[in-house]
Amino acid sequence: MTPAPERFDTLPAAFQHTAAVDPAAVALRTPGDTRRLTWGEYAQLVREFAAGLAALGVRRGDTVALMMGNRPDFYPLEVAAQHLGATSFSVYNTLPPAQLGHVLGNAGARVVICEPQYVARLRACGVALDHLICLDDAPAGTLPVAGLRTAGAPDFDFDAAWRAVRPGDVATLIYTSGTTGAPKGVETTHANLLFQVYGVAEVLGIEFGDTITSYMPSAHIADRLTALYAQEVRGVQVTCVPDPSAIAAALADLHPTIWGAVPRVWEKIRTAIESKVAAEPDPDRRAAMQWALSLAVTRGEYALSGRELPAESAAEWQRADDLVLRGLRVALGFDRMRWAMSGAAPIPPATLGFFAGLGVPITEIWGMSELSCICTVSHPRDVRLGTVGTLLPGMQARTAPDGELQVRGPLVMKGYRGLPEKTAETIDAEGWLSTGDIVTVDADGYFTVVDRKKDIIINASGKNMSPTHIENTVKAATPLIGAVAVIGDGRPYNTALIVLDAETTGPYATRHGLPDASPAALATDPTVLAAIETGIAAGNAQLARVEQIKRFAVLPVFWEPGGDEVTLTMKLKRTVVAEKYADRIADLYRAEPPAEVREPTAVAEPVNR
Structure with a gap:
């Protein structure tokens, strides 16, 4: 069943319409149907949680943060906050206390809803919260979600609360990757998000009952759009995948009708x-x-x-x-x-x-x-x-x-908070x-x-090049490479720092009988270096001569999402990389470089550009 092609100007209005289309249909599930929530059950939880949050003092314009994995519980809690006109948003679960404090402080969060394992970090982040609400086994001093569900006042006017939400209200905050400094909070309104979902649905087609997985962090706008907001506005059924490494099995279980990935x-x-x-x-x-x-x-x-x-x-x-x-x-x-x-x-x-x-x-x-x-x-x-x-x-x-x-x-944000x-x-x-x-x-x-x-390379001869294009071409040539940082701005030729892929190298080491699968050991192993050389040479064959990587070094580390070198979404922090590995980069340009600096062998003539 497809809902009438009506358009709404707030997320609560869209949700109330969508939830009434087929209350018995499954809205949320986990792989293998270990958990299922129908639209009718979902809507009832939203009503109860909204009443509970209102009883805690959450009002239109307040900010509510969520910190949890990909699980069905997230959706009715987030949507309940929306129905009060609150700005509801997610924080990355991997943030250390200092960064967590920056985000929550900038957001002005009054209430945080989280899983138990994050309570200690939230308490150490330095932000004074009015309420800490906890799923599962709630630690002392926190409010259990079950208690929130029953905390609402009998006379709470749910319909009046959600009807008071305005299109220009800030629906969510999305914090930028922070490649060049502290993350900035992007204020996104209900009008922004409704225009977004309707526009994508017009181009691609999104129907009630379409199926998709949620496996990326809910702090990432891509997951919020394709799962949360597409669900509220168009009725997409969401399968929550708590472990991203299990996505292959989840896809085979679900056979989604629509899907997306990085x-x-x-x-x-x-x-x-x-x-x-x-x-x-x-x-x-x-x-x-x-x-x-x-x-x-x-x-x-x-x-x-x-x-x-x-x-x-x-x-x-x-x-x-x-x-x-x-x-x-x-x-x-x-x-x-x-x-x-x-x-x-x-x-x-x-x-x-x-x-x-x-x-x-x-x-x-x-x-x-x-x-x-x-x-x-x-x-x-x-x-x-x-x-x-x-x-x-x-x-x-x-x-x-x-x-x-x-x-x-209409997609342009309201501003940075x-x-x-x-x-x-x-x-x-x-x-x-x-x-x-x-x-x-x-x-x-x-x-x-x-x-x-800001990333365009202009070499010593004045040639403009895209480092991302070069990096993607090289990465596509061998699965052993997890990250590439191309250097060449103001230089006579391009070089690269290579980081091995943490997921691929273990199986590679097993297949080749290598006793030590640590990045330090693999970075000097002759068979690994030969494979990297071949991959870079194959990538070079697809690049113009001036774009090619002339020398490279394999670093003895893995780069973890959210670490020094890459953001949580795996975007390179180029300035940080240049400063942290300045000595290694200098080695790449020495007239007589050290032994760990390699030069790829040619495997084919480069493309002519």
């Missing part, structure tokens, strides 16, 4: 597919799978170039699809998928091409927290691989003389938001992101 997840799925084929014990079956994948790669290459697959090759691919690829999509859980998206960072074109050839309909999107998440997107049938689609209807865009994209329209000067630096008097991204736009309005303006 590039690194798509790259890992591709690696898993190729590894599974290589490990197939039946030689005939393995040969058939390799044949099918080779045809998928060919089809993807044609898609990347914008060319039609020749009729003879198309017929051969269809045969491969009937015999192998369709079954592979079923095994992955991708067989019911109408669309999938990739965002948050550029995805290597070869990865997009691989999935296009496999028959998985991915669209690459572009957006940012300051624009409520997604600003450019195209339906998979209209995708031009390598671009991030066209503007959402109702948005405007222009490029500054230096190529920086500026955007105006407590930072009017920063807001004014980002949004001008006419409402144009400077995105910080350098883009190109073709004649049909398709956008291609070149790189972050």
